[in-house]
Amino acid sequence: MAILEELSEQEIIRRQSLDELRNLGIDPYPAAMYPVTHTTEDIISNFESMSSLQTNVCVAGRIMARRIMGSASFFELQDEKGKIQVYVKRDDICPGEDKTLYNTVFKRLLDIGDIVGVKGFVFRTQMGEESVHAQELTLLSKSIKPLPIVKEKDGQVFDAVTDAELRYRQRYVDLVVNPHVREVFIKRSKIINTMRDFFNSKGYLEVETPILQPIPGGATARPFMTHHNALDIPLYLRIANELYLKRLIVGGFNGVYEFAKDFRNEGMDRTHNPEFTVMEIYVAYKDYFWMMEFTEEMLERVALALHGTTKVTIGDKEVDFKRPFRRLTMTDAIKEHTGVDITGKTEDELRKICKDLGVDADETMGKGKLIDAIFGEKCEHHMIQPTFIMDYPIEMSPLCKRHRSNPELTERFELMVNGKELCNAYSELNDPIDQMDRFQDQLRLSEKGDDEAMFIDLDFVRSLEYGMPTCSGMGIGIDRLTMFMTNQPSIQDVLFFPQMRPEKKAQKDTAEAYTSKGIPADWVPVLQKMGFNTMASLVNVAPGKLFNDICGYNKKNKLGLANPSMDDVKRWVEQ
């Protein structure tokens, strides 16, 4: 009575195949290792010699397509590296009298999606296709849920799975049926490895710092809160690791870096995920000029490692990561794109400039925020090619050293690429008295209503009191960098498992909930199939209509159940 089950017809058939396989003495989930000798890529790339030698190979992977004929068949085997066609001939895999392995197991009990191992030799078919001629076929893992079917011919793909929800929620399916998706993640790994190799070659130390922090410092963002039971204190998931890495510079390391997951309890969109990866690096005795050159070299290396060229396509633009990048002060950038010189302007004057330029500004905004608003609205999106924007207003940068020649500014740069911020770096503030003052300015901002102001981390200030060498630090968003380097428009395409709203299952009462009210167990699946998934949903249903519907359903589907009486049905809906 398949129709009454939760499972689809195809799922039921596959579960039955599972039983049949076991009855034949075949374990659909064998424990033993399988002695794979080659990947599909090994075979394809060495095909000429392997086929002329009829090299024996042992490959394993997933069945992605089957072309079954009488006593010979072909299937597509997909492994991590690609696909290859396998030729299965009945009398080759069943040399004796018993043809069960071919006729029953291969043709009927195996399915697309199953993971199998093949021992055989490399050859080319009459049609010219590179293939493996199977001499032994082993089921390694049975798939009981049908995969989406994607067809392909001459590189053209038919019925590709594009549904974003399925792709992101069930990334494992996406990776199987859209093999090109894995390229993005392989490149992501290569980006990180290239950076790590670069840092290590300079002798900098990869470190790990706390994710659970009592004070969420180092950035301005709303944190996720949690609670430690034994200590009975609130803890925050980190929004940045800057303050911890600088403590390590105080402790005497010359260069430290961390690829860190940060967490921010804010909005989600095409470029923001609640958890994201940032690389931060701090190097002693350097300043932000040095860091600009370091950043240029790092990004140029990444582009070359990935593409073999410094030119990278992003959307309809071509971005060139060739050193050196353009450098522009924030003041000059604003002058360039608005014609206004903000040098030496007071807060009130800046507010008027905003108004004249049509930039939204309100009373809670200080000088720093006003300038940032002008830059954000009028300049940022023009910076397509990598551009260092230097010398930010002091109010915006409470952890950054004052500019050596202008006390209203800081020695900070951001690297803009494709109109977006990619890197953020400072000559780090190491004057503990100044640092404490800046934290207190933040406190005042927060009292004024700025909910982005920073928390004060007194232990961090204490560490500076012991003395931190001059130092430059830089942070770069790895997700955003990966989006740029792989030309993906959405952060969800560079995260394996982007955050999604939880799936909700339709609520269903158990069979007991029905039977305890006098409804025969046989009728429960019928009622649920018709949408009455809970007893509550039956309340106030017209008994006549329900009676007609379920008896009709019984008849239509030839269930052969004894129909209830009209009075029975009345009692059901009166519960």
Added chain:
RNA sequence: CGGCUCGUAGCUCAGCUGGUAGAGCACGUGACUCUUAAUCAUGGGGUCGAGAGUUCGAUCCUCUCCGAGCCGACCA
């Protein structure tokens, strides 16, 4: 948070000024020893996202909700 679009078979998608649904692939059965989007024959498969309303009757109209995407706001 606001605007727009979408949600129909396992997958990709049609459909209907409102009369409970179709295709291709996949799946079942049968045929077929070099196929390749295999082919041929035949068969089964659907709470049309959920709920409420209007109606004799809703997959379709109205409202609410859920989920997704795009744009904008906010946030970095």
